[in-house]
Amino acid sequence: MGFRQAAVLAPISFFLGVLFICFNVDHRILWGELGEDAVADGFQFYATFFNAPPAIKALLHGMVAVGLVGMISKLHTWDDSAMFFDGSCLAAYTFSIAVYITVTIPALKAIVTPLEDAENREEAFEDRVQAMQVLSAANVIIMVCLALVLVLQAGQEYARRAEAKGIAKLEEEERRKATPIEKKDQ
Numbered sequence: 441m442g443f444r445q446a447a448v449l450a451p452i453s454f455f456l457g458v459l460f461i462c463f464n465v466d467h468r469i470l471w472g473e474l475g476e477d478a479v480a481d482g483f484q485f486y487a488t489f490f491n492a493p494p495a496i497k498a499l500l501h502g503m504v505a506v507g508l509v510g511m512i513s514k515l516h517t518w519d520d521s522a523m524f525f526d527g528s529c530l531a532a533y534t535f536s537i538a539v540y541i542t543v544t545i546p547a548l549k550a551i552v553t554p555l556e557d558a559e560n561r562e563e564a565f566e567d568r569v570q571a572m573q574v575l576s577a578a579n580v581i582i583m584v585c586l587a588l589v590l591v592l593q594a595g596q597e598y599a600r601r602a603e604a605k606g607i608a609k610l611e612e613e614e615r616r617k618a619t620p621i622e623k624k625d626q
Contacts, residue, residue: 446511448529448593451503452586457501458584462489466576474569482572483551490552495615506538507533525596536585539578547575 455618465485468478494517511533550571 442512444514445593448508448514449508449590451510452533452589452593454503455507456583456590458587459579459586460578462576466579469556469573469576470580477567479572482576483568486548486551486572486575490548504537508537521596521599525539525592525599529592532588533590536581536582539582539585543578544575544582547571547578551575 464484465478467484468474469482472478511526511530515530516520551568554568
């Protein structure tokens with residue numbers, strides 16, 4: 441595994457780890473009974489996540505940049521493998537970044553800082569719960585995209601190894617055909 445491959449796999453694995461932690465809350469919100477405990481846990485978890493120190497947010501966004509740079513650098517060698525595997529990985533990663541920017545960040549803001557102009561507390565509470573459900577669904581979508589990137593990276597490595605085996609086998613056959621085999625009389 442080279443540096444460029446590591447620059448792709450490390451951020452993807454890091455974000456999958458973060459999202460699996462979020463999944464402890466998300467699965468109760470999406471597929472469990474949406475009771476007071478699940479909602480309160482979700483509000484507390486995402487408020488903690490949103491109010492993280494700037495250094496933590498910088499680390500998260502820096503890891504996004506490392507993954508993006510790693511994928512673009514892998515596309516630098518424009519061969520079939522880069523076009524199919526790395527191009528698909530870049531598309532999935534870009535889609536996950538777009539979901540993060542357009543859904544995750546606004547939903548986190550809506551959960552932590554609800555609208556002040558809501559007519560009553562009930563409406564504001566329901567808006568926050570709905571934002572949390574949307575955020576949970578977005579996290580699952582991002583997890584699927586990042587898992588797809590890992591699968592495509594593994595597929596690319598498998599294809600490279602299979603190609604190297606095939607080339608070695610052809611070279612061996614060519615070598616055997618080129619050297620005459622002496623037959624012994626019996």
